[in-house]
Amino acid sequence: MTARGWSYWSRNKLEILQGYLPAFNQAAKSVEERIYLDLMAGEPENFDRDTEKKFDGSARIALSTTPSFTRFAFGELPPRAARIKADLEARHPGAPFRIYPGDCNVTVKRMLADLNDVRWAPMFAFLDQQAAELHWETMATLAAFRKGKFKSEQWILWSPAMIVKGATGSNGDAFADRVDRMYGSDRWRKILGARQADSITASDFRAEMVNLLRWQFETELGYRHTIRIPMTMKTGTALYDMVFATDHEAGLKIMSHLYKKAAEREPRMRQEALDAQSGQEALFGDYAGPLPEWKSEPCWDPSERPWWR
Numbered sequence: 231m232t233a234r235g236w237s238y239w240s241r242n243k244l245e246i247l248q249g250y251l252p253a254f255n256q257a258a259k260s261v262e263e264r265i266y267l268d269l270m271a272g273e274p275e276n277f278d279r280d281t282e283k284k285f286d287g288s289a290r291i292a293l294s295t296t297p298s299f300t301r302f303a304f305g306e307l308p309p310r311a312a313r314i315k316a317d318l319e320a321r322h323p324g325a326p327f328r329i330y331p332g333d334c335n336v337t338v339k340r341m342l343a344d345l346n347d348v349r350w351a352p353m354f355a356f357l358d359q360q361a362a363e364l365h366w367e368t369m370a371t372l373a374a375f376r377k378g379k380f381k382s383e384q385w386i387l388w389s390p391a392m393i394v395k396g397a398t399g400s401n402g403d404a405f406a407d408r409v410d411r412m413y414g415s416d417r418w419r420k421i422l423g424a425r426q427a428d429s430i431t432a433s434d435f436r437a438e439m440v441n442l443l444r445w446q447f448e449t450e451l452g453y454r455h456t457i458r459i460p461m462t463m464k465t466g467t468a469l470y471d472m473v474f475a476t477d478h479e480a481g482l483k484i485m486s487h488l489y490k491k492a493a494e495r496e497p498r499m500r501q502e503a504l505d506a507q508s509g510q511e512a513l514f515g516d517y518a519g520p521l522p523e524w525k526s527e528p529c530w531d532p533s534e535r536p537w538w539r
C-alpha cells in the first residue's frame with residue numbers, strides 16, 4: 231500500500247468531507263439513489279507528515295458513509311487509479327463503484343454517461359485538485375448534468391497560492407494557459423496584473439481569485455449559494471480554499487456548520503504539527519489561543535474593482 235504524506239490541512243479538509251457525506255445522505259434518505267463523484271480520488275490512505283498519523287483518503291471515506299450512496303464514480307490518473315480500485319474491491323466487494331483511470335476532464339463524460347439513468351438523483355461531486363488541473367468545462371458539465379430543481383453540489387479545492395507560484399515560475403506561460411482553461415477565460419490575469427502592480431495585497435489576491443470562481447458559479451452556472459473556507463499553513467498563510475457550491479438551503483446550512491468547526495479545529499491542528507516538528511510531545515487539543523470565527527461573506531462582481539480595467 232502506498233500511503234501519501236499530507237499536512238494537517240488535508241486532514242482538516244477530509245474531516246469536513248467525513249462530516250458532510252452522512253448528512254447529505256441523511257437529508258436525501260427518502261430518495262432511491264444518491265450519487266458520489268470524486269474526480270481526483272488520490273490514494274486509499276494518507277499519513278500526516280508531521281505526526282505520522284494515518285488517515286483514510288476520500289474514496290474510502292465515501293464508501294464507508296452511512297447512510298450510504300447508491301452509486302460512486304472515481305477518477306484518478308494511472309497507476310494510482312489501480313491502487314484505489316484494488317483497495318475498494320478488497321474492502322467493499324460488490325459495492326456500486328466504478329473507477330475511471332485518466333484525465334478526469336476527459337473521463338467525466340463517461341462517468342456521467344454511465345449515470346444517465348439516475349440523472350434525477352441527488353449528487354455530490356468532490357473536485358480535489360492540486361494546483362490547476364481542472365477545466366472550467368468540467369465544472370460546467372457537472373452543473374448541467376442533473377435533471378430537476380437542484381444541480382449537483384460541487385466541492386472544489388482552489389489554490390491562488392499555487393496559481394501565483396506556477397504562473398510566475400520558470401514555465402509560467404504554459405501554466406498560465408492551464409489557469410485560463412481552469413477559469414474558462416483569461417479574466418483572472420487582471421487580478422494577477424493588479425497584484426504585480428501592487429494595487430492589491432497578497433491576501434486580496436487570494437480573496438479575489440476565489441471570489442472570481444464563486445462569481446462564475448453563481449452568475450454563469452446559476453448556483454444559488456457558494457461559500458469558501460481558507461486552509462492555512464503553519465506560517466499562517468492561506469494555502470488553498472475549499473469552495474462549496476449548492477442550490478440547497480440544507481446543504482448550505484450543514485456545510486456552513488462544518489466550516490465553522492473546521493476553522494475552530496485548525497489552530498489546534500497547527501499547534502500539534504508545530505509541536506511534532508519541534509520534537510515536543512504533540513498533545514492534540516493543547517492550543518489555548520483565540521478560536522477564529524468563520525463566517526460566510528457574499529461574493530462580489532469582480533469587474534467593479536477599480537483596477538479591473
Ligand SMILES: C[S@@+](CC[C@H](N)C(=O)[O-])C[C@H]1O[C@@H](n2cnc3c(N)ncnc32)[C@H](O)[C@@H]1O
Pocket residue numbers: 244269270271272273276286287288289305306307310332333334335358359360363
Ligand atoms: C489532492 S490529491 C487527491 C486527494 C484525495 N482526494 C484524498 O482525499 O486523499 C489530487 C489527485 O489528483 C490526481 N490528478 C491530478 N491531475 C489529474 C487529472 N487530470 N485527472 C485525474 N486525477 C488527477 C493526482 O494524481 C492526485 O492524486
